[in-house]
Structure formats: structure tokens, C-alpha cells
Amino acid sequence: MKFRNKTLSLNSPQVMGILNVTPDSFSDGGKFNHMDAALAQAEQMVKDGATILDIGGESTRPGAEDVPEALELQRVIPIIEALSTRFDVVLSIDTSKAVVMREAVVAGADLINDVCALQLEGALQVAAETDAAICLMHMQGQPRTMQLSPEYENVIQDVKAFLQQRMQACIDSGISKDRLIIDPGFGFGKTLQHNCDLLAGISRFHDLRAPVLVGVSRKSMFGALLGRDVNERLVPSVVAAVLAAQQGAAILRVHDVKETVDALKLLSITQR
Numbered sequence: 001m002k003f004r005n006k007t008l009s010l011n012s013p014q015v016m017g018i019l020n021v022t023p024d025s026f027s028d029g030g031k032f033n034h035m036d037a038a039l040a041q042a043e044q045m046v047k048d049g050a051t052i053l054d055i056g057g058e059s060t061r062p063g064a065e066d067v068p069e070a071l072e073l074q075r076v077i078p079i080i081e082a083l084s085t086r087f088d089v090v091l092s093i094d095t096s097k098a099v100v101m102r103e104a105v106v107a108g109a110d111l112i113n114d115v116c117a118l119q120l121e122g123a124l125q126v127a128a129e130t131d132a133a134i135c136l137m138h139m140q141g142q143p144r145t146m147q148l149s150p151e152y153e154n155v156i157q158d159v160k161a162f163l164q165q166r167m168q169a170c171i172d173s174g175i176s177k178d179r180l181i182i183d184p185g186f187g188f189g190k191t192l193q194h195n196c197d198l199l200a201g202i203s204r205f206h207d208l209r210a211p212v213l214v215g216v217s218r219k220s221m222f223g224a225l226l227g228r229d230v231n232e233r234l235v236p237s238v239v240a241a242v243l244a245a246q247q248g249a250a251i252l253r254v255h256d257v258k259e260t261v262d263a264l265k266l267l268s269i270t271q272r
């Protein structure tokens with residue numbers, strides 16, 4: 001798949017490392033708030049085998065407050081500029097704001113990762129004006145309230161229908177279909193049962209004919225299912241990444257790059 005001037009084969013699953021530059025990131029506790037720390041973390045993730053780095057300056061955690069645009073820009077733009085001169089990996093901007101998308105691509109971002117699937121004001125148009133790849137994620141409701149009472153008729157069918165509709169909106173705006181990646185959005189307006197149904201049903205998303213991205217790393221579904229605190233979710237996160245890859249997921253979005261890359265290497269020996 002092409003990511004602007006970079007190409008990444010999705011014939012084997014790729015690892016996207018999460019580089020969170022927000023001070024209130026739920027599992028990093030703000031340790032990587034500063035530029036040097038972010039660059040050091042990025043360097044380690046690239047060494048460990050990440051081929052995509054996801055840079056987010058907006059916390060999308062359930063109940064989180066909105067980050068003002070100026071603050072989000074101030075957090076992510078210098079980091080993207082620094083990363084694009086230093087590393088040859090695909091750089092992803094995790095944002096829902098049109099202005100941040102545009103500035104991030106100017107700074108060197110190759111992929112727009114939007115948990116709102118380009119539904120916010122101006123996002124679809126700005127994305128269409130860039131040549132970046134786009135990840136469309138499903139969310140039911142708004143970050144502040146999405147976990148209050150998630151409801152679906154059939155979670156797989158409903159999420160697929162939404163993603164298909166957003167893919168069509170992109171195509172209608174002049175975005176080529178080969179720029180699109182889809183993501184069922186684990187934890188975004190889903191109960192434990194919904195998340196489990198989606199994890200068991202990843203292979204059913206392939207009829208949308210787009211690479212599937214899966215983000216389950218350290219998520220609360222493991223807390224609910226296994227009673228594990230966020231610091232105890234490494235093993236379930238890696239196992240779930242393998243289960244997703246086994247069903248054809250193209251990109252795994254993770255905190256723990258080295259462990260996930262090891263696990264996927266093991267999976268690869270059993271393929272074919």
C-alpha cells in the first residue's frame with residue numbers, strides 16, 4: 001500500500017507503535033510529554049520493528065475533555081517534523097480536527113488516523129486535498145459518553161455498514177479507494193460482548209476490500225474480561241494482536257512493539 005511517497009507491503013501484518021504526546025495518556029502517565037523523550041521512544045519502537053508510528057496529541061479516552069486546536073498543534077507538529085527528518089517509517093497523525101490533519105501532512109505525516117472517520121467539520125475536504133492514506137474508525141456516540149449504553153442490532157453488521165458508508169463518503173469526495181484503511185474501533189462505544197464479537201469476527205470485514213487496522217493494546221476489554229489492571233495487559237494485548245493477524249488484520253496498533261513483533265514473527269512460521 002502507498003502512504004504518500006512511502007510503500008509498505010501489507011502481505012504480512014505491520015506494527016503501528018503508539019507515540020502519545022498528551023500529558024494525560026492513560027497508560028504512559030505523561031512520561032513522554034517532551035520532545036527528547038518522544039524521539040527516544042520513537043527510535044526504540046523503530047528498532048523494535050514498528051513500520052508505522054501513530055502520533056496523537058488529543059486524548060480520546062472515554063470521558064476525556066476536548067483538547068483545544070492550538071494545544072494539539074503545539075504538541076504534535078514539532079514531533080512530526082522531527083520524526084520525518086530522522087526516520088523512514090510511515091508517520092500517522094491521530095486526530096479528528098481538519099486543521100491538525102492539514103498541518104500534520106505539511107509537517108510530514110503520511111496517514112490520517114481519525115477515530116471520527118472524517119465526520120467533523122471540514123475533515124473530509126481537508127483529507128481529500130491531501131495525498132495521505134486515511135484510517136476510518138468506527139465509534140458509536142461521542143468520546144465523553146460513548147461507554148454509557150452502547151447498543152447494536154448486530155455489532156459486526158452495524159460497524160461494517162458504518163465503515164462502508166464512510167468509505168463511500170470518501171470516494172464521493174474524490175479520495176481514491178486505495179488510500180483507505182478501516183478499523184472497527186475496539187472500546188469506542190462497545191460493551192465487552194461487542195468487543196469480543198468484533199475480535200472473533202475480524203475476517204468478516206474483508207468484504208469491504210480495505211486493509212483492516214486493529215487497536216486492542218492495553219484496552220479495558222482485558223480489564224473487564226480478565227480482571228487485569230492496565231499495567232497487567234501485555235500478554236492479553238499481544239495474544240489479541242495475534243488473533244487479529246490470524247484473521248487477516250493488516251495493521252496492529254500497539255504500545256508494546258517488541259513483544260508484538262516477536263509474536264507476529266512466530267505466527268508467520270505457521271502461515272502457508
Ligand code: 7PM
Nearest residue numbers: 026060061062113135137183185186215
Ligand atoms: C484512553 C483510552 C486513551 C483509549 C487512549 C485510548 C484507537 C485509535 C485510540 C484504535 C485507531 C488507545 C485509545 N484507539 N485509533 N486511537 N484505532 N485507529 O488505546 O483502536 O490508544 S485511543
